[in-house]
Amino acid sequence: MNDKRESLSDVNGGFEAKIKDVKFKNFVCTYDIVFLEECWINNTCDVEIDEFICKAIPLSKKKYKQGCGLFVMIKKSIASYVKIIEISYETFVWVKISKELTGTENDYIICNVYLPPYRSSFFKVHDVDLFYELETQIIKYSDECPNIFVFGDFNARTAHLNDFVENDLLHDSILDRVGELFAYVADETLPDRSNPDPGTNDYGTKLINLCKCSGLRILNGRHEGSLANDYTYSGPKGMSVIDYLLTRSSNFDIVSKFITCNFTTYSDHAPLHIQFKTNFSIKCNGVQSNFVDAEASKFFRWNEEYKDMCRNALLINSDNIKSTLQNIEAESQDEMDSCVNDFTHQFIDIMAPFFQQSQKSGTEMKRNHKQNYKHIDKPWFDIQCKELYVNYCKTLSIFNGNKSKKNHIELNRVKKTYKDYERKRRRIYMRQEGETLCKLRKNNPKKFYSVFKKRRKVNSDLTVTDFFKYFKTLVSDSKEHNSRPEMPDNVCIFEELDMDITIDELIKAIHDLKREKSHGPDGEMIWSKLVETNPELIDTFEDPLSQENAFDFVQKVMAATPLAPVDININSRKTVIATQATLEHHPTPRKRSLSHSDDDDDVAKTSKCKKSRNDSDIVHHPPFSNDNEQLVNMICKLANSLDTMSDRLERRISDIEGNIERKLTAKFNTVITDRVQKEVKQVRDEISELKDKYEQIDKTFNEIASKKQSTTAGKSVERKFDIAVKNLPINPRENSHDTALKLNLETMVKDVLKLQNVNITSVSRKASYIEGKPGVVLVSLGDFESKQKIMKAKKLLKDKMKYRDVYIENFVNKREENARC
Numbered sequence: 001m002n003d004k005r006e007s008l009s010d011v012n013g014g015f016e017a018k019i020k021d022v023k024f025k026n027f028v029c030t031y032d033i034v035f036l037e038e039c040w041i042n043n044t045c046d047v048e049i050d051e052f053i054c055k056a057i058p059l060s061k062k063k064y065k066q067g068c069g070l071f072v073m074i075k076k077s078i079a080s081y082v083k084i085i086e087i088s089y090e091t092f093v094w095v096k097i098s099k100e101l102t103g104t105e106n107d108y109i110i111c112n113v114y115l116p117p118y119r120s121s122f123f124k125v126h127d128v129d130l131f132y133e134l135e136t137q138i139i140k141y142s143d144e145c146p147n148i149f150v151f152g153d154f155n156a157r158t159a160h161l162n163d164f165v166e167n168d169l170l171h172d173s174i175l176d177r178v179g180e181l182f183a184y185v186a187d188e189t190l191p192d193r194s195n196p197d198p199g200t201n202d203y204g205t206k207l208i209n210l211c212k213c214s215g216l217r218i219l220n221g222r223h224e225g226s227l228a229n230d231y232t233y234s235g236p237k238g239m240s241v242i243d244y245l246l247t248r249s250s251n252f253d254i255v256s257k258f259i260t261c262n263f264t265t266y267s268d269h270a271p272l273h274i275q276f277k278t279n280f281s282i283k284c285n286g287v288q289s290n291f292v293d294a295e296a297s298k299f300f301r302w303n304e305e306y307k308d309m310c311r312n313a314l315l316i317n318s319d320n321i322k323s324t325l326q327n328i329e330a331e332s333q334d335e336m337d338s339c340v341n342d343f344t345h346q347f348i349d350i351m352a353p354f355f356q357q358s359q360k361s362g363t364e365m366k367r368n369h370k371q372n373y374k375h376i377d378k379p380w381f382d383i384q385c386k387e388l389y390v391n392y393c394k395t396l397s398i399f400n401g402n403k404s405k406k407n408h409i410e411l412n413r414v415k416k417t418y419k420d421y422e423r424k425r426r427r428i429y430m431r432q433e434g435e436t437l438c439k440l441r442k443n444n445p446k447k448f449y450s451v452f453k454k455r456r457k458v459n460s461d462l463t464v465t466d467f468f469k470y471f472k473t474l475v476s477d478s479k480e481h482n483s484r485p486e487m488p489d490n491v492c493i494f495e496e497l498d499m500d501i502t503i504d505e506l507i508k509a510i511h512d513l514k515r516e517k518s519h520g521p522d523g524e525m526i527w528s529k530l531v532e533t534n535p536e537l538i539d540t541f542e543d544p545l546s547q548e549n550a551f552d553f554v555q556k557v558m559a560a561t562p563l564a565p566v567d568i569n570i571n572s573r574k575t576v577i578a579t580q581a582t583l584e585h586h587p588t589p590r591k592r593s594l595s596h597s598d599d600d601d602d603v604a605k606t607s608k609c610k611k612s613r614n615d616s617d618i619v620h621h622p623p624f625s626n627d628n629e630q631l632v633n634m635i636c637k638l639a640n641s642l643d644t645m646s647d648r649l650e651r652r653i654s655d656i657e658g659n660i661e662r663k664l665t666a667k668f669n670t671v672i673t674d675r676v677q678k679e680v681k682q683v684r685d686e687i688s689e690l691k692d693k694y695e696q697i698d699k700t701f702n703e704i705a706s707k708k709q710s711t712t713a714g715k716s717v718e719r720k721f722d723i724a725v726k727n728l729p730i731n732p733r734e735n736s737h738d739t740a741l742k743l744n745l746e747t748m749v750k751d752v753l754k755l756q757n758v759n760i761t762s763v764s765r766k767a768s769y770i771e772g773k774p775g776v777v778l779v780s781l782g783d784f785e786s787k788q789k790i791m792k793a794k795k796l797l798k799d800k801m802k803y804r805d806v807y808i809e810n811f812v813n814k815r816e817e818n819a820r821c
Contacts, residue, residue, distance in 0.1 A: 103279020
């Protein structure tokens with residue numbers, strides 16, 4: 001039988017950085033199923049671990065950060081038997097373990113819970129009662145399976161409150177009456193829980209009510225071995241128990257081990273180690289002997305930092321080690337070797353994660369002490385930071401040994417010192433890096449951008465053989481060179497694009513081309529594709545540059561004389577070129593059109609000029625007939641009129657285009673300038689008017705203030721810190737000496753009131769209207785502090801017989817009261 005181990009731990013943020021730490025990863029890899037809480041991960045989390053199937057439950061909202069962000073890790077060897085069946089509010093994760101793995105009649109249903117604190121912003125986003133939702137889901141899954149286990153961070157303090165209904169048994173007479181209606185099951189009275197935390201809170205009361213309603217019971221402090229009777233949280237304000245394991249009392253035996261582990265540097269929560277009984281075994285490959293030649297062997301090195309983890313691992317697996325030792329029965333040397341190997345393999349499986357390993361071949365003569373893993377500190381982690389971290393680890397180890405209040409205070413002090421210094425060094429480092437990048441951006445932009453755009457080696461899915469076959473097909477003379485090469489299976493192909501181009505699509509593309517515009521390479525590609533696939537759609541006989549019509553086009557259009565074959569005698573051929581004369585007129589726009597007589601004169605002048613040329617330059621035109629002469633003249637006039645109109649239109653259009661912008665700009669500038677000047681003038685007038693009013697108001701205010709000041713100065717009375725002393729005994733020397741009364745008063749202040757440095761400026765006694773009664777003594781003090789001291793200490797006068805009837809009161813004359821009013 002191989003028990004399945006599960007672990008629960010709060011990460012408190014920084015999950016992606018912590019999971020890369022070798023110590024943390026080694027600790028996690030010792031378990032089959034791991035639940036990590038308070039990871040604060042988002043949708044971009046892509047953490048993968050070789051031996052586990054990982055499931056991240058990120059934060060769905062960015063408005064809250066405290067709490068949530070769960071991470072579940074299931075070992076691949078048992079992944080087929082474990083299934084995540086439901087996730088609710090990023091706080092509940094329900095997992096089902098198949099009965100094939102547990103070896104029982106029913107499955108195990110496990111729920112990992114994280115309840116955010118009641119002041120968390122989680123409840124501003126989700127208006128939900130998590131205890132009610134949890135109770136509903138527990139009842140739902142209880143109908144399917146009785147083996148339900150709920151554990152996690154409840155943020156609840158329960159002290160020693162009972163999680164069951166006390167005195168729940170019914171009297172036999174009542175039970176006989178209701179027994180026919182329904183089966184009543186009373187709560188079983190369980191022993192008291194051992195809880196070191198005496199405090200309670202609102203969540204603790206709700207958790208106790210949840211246990212009473214659902215029938216689940218708290219296993220903390222009740223499990224055998226007393227290994228779960230410790231604090232689960234250690235924060236700056238104190239220690240408490242807020243992480244629990246809940247299950248039915250009938251399922252207590254299924255939990256073979258429940259341990260509250262020691263606190264680590266990764267979180268302020270102690271990991272919970274839970275081990276369930278299962279009837280499932282996994283065969284592991286034996287470890288190769290270190291003495292086998294030509295094979296790699298493992299060497300281990302002890303690390304003092306893993307001391308506590310090793311102790312916990314040995315404690316957890318103590319039952320398995322004892323059972324192995326008790327089952328040793330060897331009658332021969334081979335059986336003895338087999339037993340020793342089994343024990344060695346079991347011990348190595350337990351302790352290997354906590355030792356630093358290094359690979360070495362058996363053929364090497366010298367030991368290779370180089371470790372596979374070399375820890376690399378952060379750039380800001382200097383020597384002092386390392387010393388503070390070592391001190392923090394030592395203090396944490398002392399605290400785990402004795403969780404007293406004194407050790408807890410010392411741990412918080414050392415931890416705060418280390419964290420504050422590390423944050424300070426990190427801020428300094430980041431500021432220096434930022435300044436360096438700013439300088440690079442100005443002085444060396446190439447190196448600046450290389451920091452952000454690091455080159456990554458991209459491995460192609462195609463092999464060298466695929467490249468060879470492809471290019472060999474391209475350069476071959478095979479007729480099938482246009483056929484598609486075979487693509488790899490993992491190439492992404494879009495079906496709507498992976499099809500042949502149809503004729504309708506080509507024609508549509510040709511119609512979409514702009515007229516009288518250069519079509520570019522796309523047009524050439526479409527034209528060539530159309531000619532190649534469907535030549536019947538192209539009327540090549542109308543194309544003068546086509547191969548069939550090129551000769552006729554040159555004969556009729558481009559050649560001045562008819563072209564003759566090479567084998568024909570050119571001198572024997574006679575050619576007559578028929579040329580028709582045309583008359584062109586380009587009149588200026590301001591001159592009138594030429595009349596018919598003017599045209600005749602121009603023709604005559606032209607013929608005279610041509611007669612003066614050499615005979616070789618003369619071209620003889622055939623004479624026009626009379627029938628066509630009028631038609632030619634009309635056409636010439638019409639052409640001249642159209643030319644004139646066209647010139648005028650072009651000139652008019654050019655003038656409009658050239659002057660319209662200038663005229664509009666000038667018009668707009670004029671209108672805008674007038675409007676702005678008008679508005680500016682109006683604003684200036686208003687500002688001038690407001691300025692005059694302000695000066696008048698300021699002048700009036702100054703007059704009123706000066707009058708008020710003079711009135712106040714006239715009414716003000718110099719304030720003094722005076723007190724009145726009544727019933728002070730009369731000294732006979734008061735009449736003969738002016739200072740006698742003052743000395744009498746100072747003696748009372750020093751001896752009776754026990755006051756020193758009291759500033760008494762003047763003393764005077766008023767005459768009394770009652771014979772035999774001392775008059776009131778008016779005392780002027782130099783400062784308010786002296787007056788305050790005397791008023792506070794005047795109650796000491798009643799302790800002295802001589803001054804029992806003396807009273808000290810505050811004195812304010814009537815003139816000062818009137819001045820204040």
